Amino acid sequence: MSERKRLLIIDDDPEFVAGIKAILTRAKYEVDTAYNPKDGWAALKSKDYDLLLLDIMMGRGAEGVMIARKLNKDPKLRNLPVLIITGIREQIAFLFPGQAVHPHFVPVDELVEKPVEPKLLLEKVESLLKAAEERKAKAK
């Protein structure tokens, strides 16, 4: 097994972050956290991460989308796998009741809705990381 994978969580909800951080740390991931989009972007630019866990509704609105679009335009960060974890459907459900969230802001993202089961979370994280490894291997 290679060295420990490093993950970044960008999410404004401290309780939620504490929860998933505990799960991921227990699964031997190294986890950094950022509680607003600005700090999150600064972290992405200053360190290398293997995976980003991204919330949608933060700060002024659906700022997660903004980060994802920025990632997609950044040649270096473009291939960073992103797991979008969002409660947007509940947060602004009155707008489009019952309708789906449409992700794929970056070529390699996946989406789960809050609240997320620990088992599902770990599965998604693992499979995204694995897919990224495979892509890297293929590129070599």
Next chain:
Amino acid sequence: MSAVTSAQPPKEVDAGVSFVEEINHLLYAAKGNPINTCIQCGTCSATCPVASAGYMDNSPRRLIAMIRAGFKEQVLKANTFWYCASCYQCTVRCPRGIDIAELMYGLKRYTVWRSEYQEGLIGPSFSETFVKMIVRTGRSYEPVLATSYLFTYGLPEIIQEAQTATALMLKGRLPLLPARIKRLDNFRRMIRKIIPLGEPE
């Protein structure tokens, strides 16, 4: 964070993010100073036309004290920000340059996202009705808005509202039909670029 801790079961209690920090994160893009810099001078409350008339359960100054003390529950259930008229009087007078009106907006947003606000308030349902209408037509329309608050009124208020509405109608000041913008399809696709909900484009 060093890798050494990995030997132990990582039972680390997160140092935690205090409520005031959480609010600062929410307002990370706002121009004013963080609310930590408040000196509790009370200028905001004295100058606020709603608080000084006695309609807020917690004045702006007090609300800020509560945020800093970490009284999250009480803050979310306060009516202060829902009764804020966005007049910016507090903001222009605060000696510490805190944008209090912006904080009020932030707290509305925070509580709407979590559906955790004081019961019986008209503000949240009014906002929702308003947005829904704009997303649908691109314009706002008074008669639809009325549905968001009239049901909370008692009979005397309803009669008064009806009299005002009738008088306005007679003067030709109430629209009978909602307006809509012309390029509505483009408009809706535009909105879905910002809010990733609904049918994808």
Next chain:
Amino acid sequence: MKTYAYFPGCSLEKMAYSYHQSAIETTRALGVELKELEDWNCCGATAYFHVDELLAFTLCARNIAMAEKEQLDLVAPCSGCYKNAYFAREALLHDPDLAEHINEALAEDNLQFAGTSKIHHLIEIFAFDIGPDAIKAKVTNPLKGLRVAPYYGCQILRPRKGKEDVERPRFFEDIVAATGATPVEYLLRLRCCGGALIITNRMAALSMVRNLLECAVRARADLIVTACPLCQVNLECYQKQVNREFGTELNVPVIYFTQLLGLALGIPPKRLGIGSELVAVMPAIEQALRTEPAPAAT
């Protein structure tokens, strides 16, 4: 002739149609053209700015981008619309990431925000572009003897935008004086009318309206003038409800500053939309003009 892109806003379509009519009439009389944006959308008002600011910025940016396409500055007669457009533009100008994000959405409507058009409130056009002197020069029916309380409200001035005086502005008084009327000094001219609280907290708003009206009446105002449809509706249309709830007997007309100007410029009241008020306007004006001991009067 100076031309502006004109964004009337939802209220001016019906509720405040007289503001629209009088804005068009008076600007035309003073050599300014207001060219309505062809497919403007709601600015988001105050009710929405907080649920999703990014969407609110987008709504405003769409209107601004349409003005830019015409290469014109944008003028809004509603203080709420003005404030939202003004701050949306500021936010986008100072945050390129935000602008890029929102431009991606605007592209769906073949629009683009670049920040080339400035935002003005309608009253600023009269106060600063045209100026009180030029207005005075065009006045044919000076409103001598009429005591007018200019009501600024909140969002023309606050929050601080630059170096302007948020505590002691005079431009509204100057406009009133240019019509020949006497601007009334009263304490609450900058105090909030309650805004959207009229819906979300009716009693609080009614009490704010009451304080304002009483303050202006105590200063012997014959008339209040506003520069915002929401202020006009709160101060005028809810007067009856104030009287009912507080046992007051208020009956003071509230009109738009453009209507006052129009009268002084000799435009017939009907073309200024006067007559659609719930508190009659002309009797108050006629009486004030009559009681003025002017030599020409009968």
